[in-house]
Amino acid sequence: MMRLLxxxxxxxxxxxxxxxxxxxxxxxxxxxxxxxxxxxxxxxVGAIQVIEPWARPAVGGGNGAAYIVLKNGGxxxxxxxxxxxVAKAVELHTMEMSGSMMQMRPVDGIDxxxxxxxxxxxxGYHVMLIGxxxxxxxxxxxxxxxxxxxxxxxxxKVQVRQP
Amino acid sequence: xxxKGYSRRWLIVAAGLxxxxxxxSGCRENVSLRGLVFDPPKQAPDFTLTDHTGxxxxxxxxxxxxxxxxxGFASCPDVCPSTLTDLARMKxxxxxxxxxxxxALITVDPNRDTPQVLADYVTVFDPSxxxxxxxxxxxxxxxxxxxxxxxRKDLPGSALGYTIDHTxxxxxxxxxxxxxxxxxxxASAEDMAGDVRQLIRSGGRL
Numbered sequence: 001m002m003r004l005l006x007x008x009x010x011x012x013x014x015x016x017x018x019x020x021x022x023x024x025x026x027x028x029x030x031x032x033x034x035x036x037x038x039x040x041x042x043x044x045v046g047a048i049q050v051i052e053p054w055a056r057p058a059v060g061g062g063n064g065a066a067y068i069v070l071k072n073g074g075x076x077x078x079x080x081x082x083x084x085x086v087a088k089a090v091e092l093h094t095m096e097m098s099g100s101m102m103q104m105r106p107v108d109g110i111d112x113x114x115x116x117x118x119x120x121x122x123x124g125y126h127v128m129l130i131g132x133x134x135x136x137x138x139x140x141x142x143x144x145x146x147x148x149x150x151x152x153x154x155x156x157k158v159q160v161r162q163p
Numbered sequence: 164x165x166x167k168g169y170s171r172r173w174l175i176v177a178a179g180l181x182x183x184x185x186x187x188s189g190c191r192e193n194v195s196l197r198g199l200v201f202d203p204p205k206q207a208p209d210f211t212l213t214d215h216t217g218x219x220x221x222x223x224x225x226x227x228x229x230x231x232x233x234x235g236f237a238s239c240p241d242v243c244p245s246t247l248t249d250l251a252r253m254k255x256x257x258x259x260x261x262x263x264x265x266x267a268l269i270t271v272d273p274n275r276d277t278p279q280v281l282a283d284y285v286t287v288f289d290p291s292x293x294x295x296x297x298x299x300x301x302x303x304x305x306x307x308x309x310x311x312x313x314x315r316k317d318l319p320g321s322a323l324g325y326t327i328d329h330t331x332x333x334x335x336x337x338x339x340x341x342x343x344x345x346x347x348x349x350a351s352a353e354d355m356a357g358d359v360r361q362l363i364r365s366g367g368r369l
Contacts, residue, residue, distance in 0.1 A: 056244050059283040063240040063323075089322030095241050101312060102242045102348060103328045106321045122245040123349065129240070130322040163248060 039069075046151030047074025048112060053144065053158040055129070058136045063087075064129035066144060066158050067120045076114040078149040084158075086142040088131030095123055104128075109149065122163060136160045195361060196369075197354045198335060198344035207334070207342035208308035212269065212301065215282035215294035220267070222340065228265045229362050231355070232334040234311045236272035237284040237294075238323065242331050242348060243268075244288075250333065251289040252352035253359065260363045263338075267293045271313035272327055273302055309334060337362050337369075 041049035051069040058064035064087065070079060082090045092110055096103050110125050112118050120126050127144065136142070140160040147153050207230075211221035222230065231250060235243035247268070254261040268285050270276035273296060276284075281294025297305070306313060313329040331348040335358065343362065346355055361369055 056240075056248070057287055058240070058244070059287055062280075062284060063238050065240040065244070091321055091323075093241070097348070098328075100330045100332070100347070101314075101328050102331045103316070104239070104241060104326050106318060106323075122241060126241050128323075163245075 043154050043156045045154035048072050048151045050156050053156045055136055055158050055160050057138055057160055058132055060132050060135040062132055064132050064136055066127040069117055069119050070112045071117040072112045077112045077151055079110040080149050081147045082127045082144055084144040086133055087129035091128045093128040094125050196344050196358050198346040200344040201342055204341040204343045207336040207340050210305050212295040212297040215278045217278055220295055225265055226340055227338050228263050229359050230336040231266045233268045234271050235268050236270050236327055237276045237280050247288040249352045253356040254289055256356040260360055263363050264359055267295050269295045271329055273299055
């Protein structure tokens, strides 16, 4: 009886201890996985579909970033530039982690692989909006023209929202 | 003989209790925090900077609150907003406990980030967030003390002119001014809220 009680205490304490000490889920690596690839395209040009363009809220005069998923049903292509009246300059940038240093750099273009997709997302590639001409408020939209090397230009409406 | 069996039983019960006490108390310290934990915690280097409204802000005045400190800059369009958005979400998730939290961004770009620029920038994320400004020397010294690296990188051909390569940790300082842990870039709002809530609920005894 007592032995049973002793064993019970050990089991209960082990359970408690494991519960209290269990390490948490490993923390998410930079960049959260995206589930946008099944969403209907906002625009398309040639074999390329432009999916869910969005931008963070940002202050006028400041900088902003827009993100999109580019899905390609054809041969390899490349996003070579983006233009918009919303900012004084629009550039394609990437974010790389070198050790624990975050480094943002302009890029000449963003490859869109054949029969594949590339995601522009926080912590990675983005359309950099430099010197915003107006505040970007949630639910606002603004126009961006994306220029692809092969498929050509396409106009998309970018929605401002919290990620 | 009967006596002997009796005490042996009690011995087993006592051993069970001892194991329970050991296991439960042994894992109380720090184990449940999910960031990169300092064990034992360090005293957070104190500082006095100017907040985005022009008032002095010193870390020592924040005792009683959990302070989340972030070194960033306002023209940073991607990494800093990602983290500040997560911190805003963390604060919402904390509900009433959120009143005992102060999020502060220390600019590593004091030349471009005037108090007005900082005011516009940080309050987009949450009206309670504070942007902190100091002289280049002050900020350099603080960066060293907090293990932060930020290096200006000229970007010829970019309208940005220059960017700042930087480490992007969120530093967690408890109610007693102890530097408890750091969260790397990409830490979730939920993980941060969970840890901050533990610190708040434990009243700094964790």
